[in-house]
Amino acid sequence: MSDIKHLEKVASQTRRDIVRMVHAVQSGHPGGSLGCADLFVALYHSILKQDPSTWTMDGEGEDLFFLSNGHISPVWYSTLARAGYFETSELDSFRKLNTRLQGHPTTHEGLPGIRIASGSLGQGLSAAIGATLSKKLNSDSNYVYVLMGDGELQEGQVWEAAMFAGAKKINNLIAFVDWNKRQIDGDVKDVLDLGDLNAKWQSFGWKNH
Numbered sequence: 387m388s389d390i391k392h393l394e395k396v397a398s399q400t401r402r403d404i405v406r407m408v409h410a411v412q413s414g415h416p417g418g419s420l421g422c423a424d425l426f427v428a429l430y431h432s433i434l435k436q437d438p439s440t441w442t443m444d445g446e447g448e449d450l451f452f453l454s455n456g457h458i459s460p461v462w463y464s465t466l467a468r469a470g471y472f473e474t475s476e477l478d479s480f481r482k483l484n485t486r487l488q489g490h491p492t493t494h495e496g497l498p499g500i501r502i503a504s505g506s507l508g509q510g511l512s513a514a515i516g517a518t519l520s521k522k523l524n525s526d527s528n529y530v531y532v533l534m535g536d537g538e539l540q541e542g543q544v545w546e547a548a549m550f551a552g553a554k555k556i557n558n559l560i561a562f563v564d565w566n567k568r569q570i571d572g573d574v575k576d577v578l579d580l581g582d583l584n585a586k587w588q589s590f591g592w593k594n595h
Contacts, residue, residue, distance in 0.1 A: 392431075393431055397427040400423045400427055400465060400468060403460070403464035403468075403474075404423070404460045404464060406477075407460050407463070407464070407477055407480040408460055410480070414460055414480070415457045415459075416460065418458040421566055422461050422533070423464075425562065426461050426465040427465060427468075429451060430468075430469040431468075431469060433449075434448075434449040435448055435529075438469060438470040438471040441499065445517070449529050449531065450528070450531065451530075451531045452502060452514045452517070452531070452533075453510065454504055454507065454509065454513075454533060454535070455507065455535035456503075456506075456510075458535075458564075459488070459490060459491050462499075463487050466497075466499040471499040472498055490505030508542070510538075511532055512543060512546075512547045513532075514559060514561070515547055515559065517530045518530045519556075522558065527558070528558070530559050531562070533563075534561065534562070535564050535569070536564060536567060536569070536574050536580065537568070537574050539563065539583070540574075540577070545590070548587065548590040548592065549590050551591075551592070552590040552591025563583065
């Protein structure tokens with residue numbers, strides 16, 4: 387089986403996991419999770435330099451990933467389980483009391499793969515930048531990745547962080563925006579139009595791809 391075929395197969399399984407998890411408890415955010423399945427699978431099964439068997443909170447000597455829009459936790463939980471961070475049987479505990487798989491990712495229960503609690507929108511990019519600076523101080527050449535939602539970019543903290551990264555010429559950070567043009571209150575353009583996102587990021591000194 388080719389690498390692409392394998393990734394497609396895992397992504398299909400991830401989508402099934404998402405639907406089953408959300409349906410079982412009649413609670414959660416399936417839309418954003420389903421839309422980001424391919425990205426998560428590509429990261430964890432092809433791109434990130436990580437080893438679940440040696441996972442630690444400090445992440446020294448490996449690539450790091452931060453999920454800023456934490457409400458799409460179902461796709462992350464499925465991906466982590468399918469990548470070997472914990473047993474897939476634990477997916478059945480999603481959003482149930484006293485479990486590790488809560489609606490927004492948390493750290494107090496020690497779930498492997500999760501380094502910050504997320505879901506308070508606008509904070510993920512700042513946290514990721516802190517991790518990049520730590521890696522530079524420790525002469526660690528690995529990369530830091532972060533995913534944000536497009537509606538989340540209405541938060542001012544995102545642009546403070548973007549300005550900081552551009553001004554300090556941080557070059558070990560890769561940021562993704564799930565530009566699906568929808569947020570909980572409707573279309574992003576109707577809630578608070580983001581304008582030309584490509585131009586905005588470039589104006590802060592970022593390279594767009």
